[in-house]
Amino acid sequence: MGCQGSKNKKNKKKNKPNVRRKGRNTETYRVRTGFKVTKESIQLLSKDEGDEYALFADIDEYFDREELPQSKYVTLLKAIKDNKTKEYTNLLKNYKITAMDLVTGLNDTVDFGNKKDVSGTDLNPLHWAVYTNNLRATKAVIENQIFNIVIAGKVPTNTGMANDSEISQDCTEDAFDGTSGALKRNASRRDTNTHSESRFGSIPRSLVLFWPIDQENLEIFDYLWNDLSVNWGLKSLKFILTMICIKENMNLLESFLESPTFEKIVNYMPFHESMDFLEAFIVKNERIPEEMKNDLFDRQEMLVYDFVGELMCLENKDLQNSSHQKLKERLREEDYERIKSSPKAMAKIEELKKYVQYIEDSDERDEINSLLDRLDD
Numbered sequence: 001m002g003c004q005g006s007k008n009k010k011n012k013k014k015n016k017p018n019v020r021r022k023g024r025n026t027e028t029y030r031v032r033t034g035f036k037v038t039k040e041s042i043q044l045l046s047k048d049e050g051d052e053y054a055l056f057a058d059i060d061e062y063f064d065r066e067e068l069p070q071s072k073y074v075t076l077l078k079a080i081k082d083n084k085t086k087e088y089t090n091l092l093k094n095y096k097i098t099a100m101d102l103v104t105g106l107n108d109t110v111d112f113g114n115k116k117d118v119s120g121t122d123l124n125p126l127h128w129a130v131y132t133n134n135l136r137a138t139k140a141v142i143e144n145q146i147f148n149i150v151i152a153g154k155v156p157t158n159t160g161m162a163n164d165s166e167i168s169q170d171c172t173e174d175a176f177d178g179t180s181g182a183l184k185r186n187a188s189r190r191d192t193n194t195h196s197e198s199r200f201g202s203i204p205r206s207l208v209l210f211w212p213i214d215q216e217n218l219e220i221f222d223y224l225w226n227d228l229s230v231n232w233g234l235k236s237l238k239f240i241l242t243m244i245c246i247k248e249n250m251n252l253l254e255s256f257l258e259s260p261t262f263e264k265i266v267n268y269m270p271f272h273e274s275m276d277f278l279e280a281f282i283v284k285n286e287r288i289p290e291e292m293k294n295d296l297f298d299r300q301e302m303l304v305y306d307f308v309g310e311l312m313c314l315e316n317k318d319l320q321n322s323s324h325q326k327l328k329e330r331l332r333e334e335d336y337e338r339i340k341s342s343p344k345a346m347a348k349i350e351e352l353k354k355y356v357q358y359i360e361d362s363d364e365r366d367e368i369n370s371l372l373d374r375l376d377d
Contacts, residue, residue, distance in 0.1 A: 038098070039063040056143035068095035068103065077106035080128045080137045088137060092125075092144040100124055100147035112207075113214060122156040130208040135219050142228070149230055153208035206236040213243045218251050226259045234273075237265050238281060245287040257292055263301040271342035278305050304335040308345060340375060349375060 039059065068076065072091060079088035097103055103124050109117040110131055120128070126149070129137035142149065209232060212221035224230075232240075244252045256262060266274050282293060297306035339345050353372055359365040 057146055059146075062096055062146055065094065065096040068097050073103050074105050076103065076125055077123075077128055080125055080134065080141075081106065081108065081132055083132065083134055083137070085136065088125075089140055089144075092140050097125075097145050097147065100126065100141075100145065100152040112210075124152055126152045126208055127156075130211050130220060130224075133215055133217050133220065135217075135223065138220055138223065149208075149224075149228065150204070150206065150232060153206045153224075154204040155207045155210075204233070204235060205239045206232055209236055209240050210243060213240055213247060213249075213252060216247060216249055216252065218255060221252060222255050225261055226255065229261055229264065231265055231268060232261070234265070234269065234277070237262075237277070241281055241285075245285065248287065250289075253288065253292065257288075257296050260301075263299070266305075267301060267338075271338055272344035275305060275308065275345065279309075283309070300330070300332075303330055304338055307331060307335070308339060308349075336375065346375070 068091065072095070076088055076091045078084075079091065101124055104122050106120060106123065106128065108120045110120045110123065112118050120131075123131070125141045126138070129141050130153075209221070209224060212218075212224065225232075241256065244256055266277065269277065282288060282296065296302055297309075339349075349372065356365055356368050356372070359368065
């Protein structure tokens with residue numbers, strides 16, 4: 001994407017499959033509630049609405065369980081922290097927790113980057129499972145309960161780990177479409193008025209994604225980022241990409257960029273916001289190898305951004321061997337619609353028309369004029 005000159009792109013497809021793990025006799029749903037889930041809210045959903053959240057527990061069996069008593073909160077948290085597998089597994093399998101973010105209270109400390117001995121009193125079972133590098137406990141929490149992973153996994157506001165914006169702007173259920181952490185979909189994702197930057201940005205940073213990166217635990221990161229296919233939000237996207245680049249861990253970076261989860265979050269944003277993010281955090285990021293950038297933008301779901309980036313290169317009269325023609329041949333109708341849905345992108349493309357005259361090759365000039373006419377349809 002952008003004016004990078006000619007590229008030797010690879011045709012091989014390196015994408016890892018987006019594994020969706022399910023328990024026996026379970027289905028995948030998306031839950032339309034805020035911090036607390038109910039059986040009724042789940043039963044209203046159709047199966048094809050569950051792209052962003054994997055539900056492992058059997059619904060009927062789960063809601064027939066007793067609620068975990070508050071007196072057992074610390075018992076569960078301590079069992080996870082101390083890796084007492086049998087104890088925490090029994091609690092998670094035999095009780096339901098309909099408000100995971102409220103199961104807190106363990107009087108212990110954690111490290112958060114350079115901050116040492118931060119109070120862990122406000123951390124819940126998911127936090128403790130990830131912090132202690134316990135993949136088995138992380139899976140046990142997620143696969144035996146029904147809860148909002150994004151809400152439960154966020155940086156708690158009442159700790160020294162939250163930044164000013166997270167303290168002053170609480171994350172309410174109005175910003176969410178339920179347990180998946182997805183934004184409310186009252187219209188198509190192509191509707192730029194629905195998916196405003198402020199609303200998309202309201203999804204908080206994820207603490208449970210930070211710790212696997214900080215501790216360089218690829219297994220837990222891969223499980224959370226790839227296997228669960230959750231919309232973690234733009235703040236987490238920027239946050240974890242910055243952290244991975246600081247760590248200079250190429251395995252984490254590869255897992256992050258090659259995941260369909262990355263594509264999902266980028267494509268969910270309004271088009272011009274996606275372009276801004278990709279330009280600032282990917283194209284101009286010198287810590288990401290050029291080969292990884294090329295592989296990323298060569299994927300079908302990301303092709304539209306590379307295509308528009310190539311069009312922007314028309315402003316550069318010295319650009320040689322532009323690949324926009326090859327990109328054009330691979331674009332889908334929905335890609336054109338995605339571009340046309342963005343007034344900012346179309347305004348920029350309109351400005352570029354004056355640069356077509358500087359293209360010396362007449363055939364190439366005709367092709368680009370044909371393309372611009374296509375976008376005007």
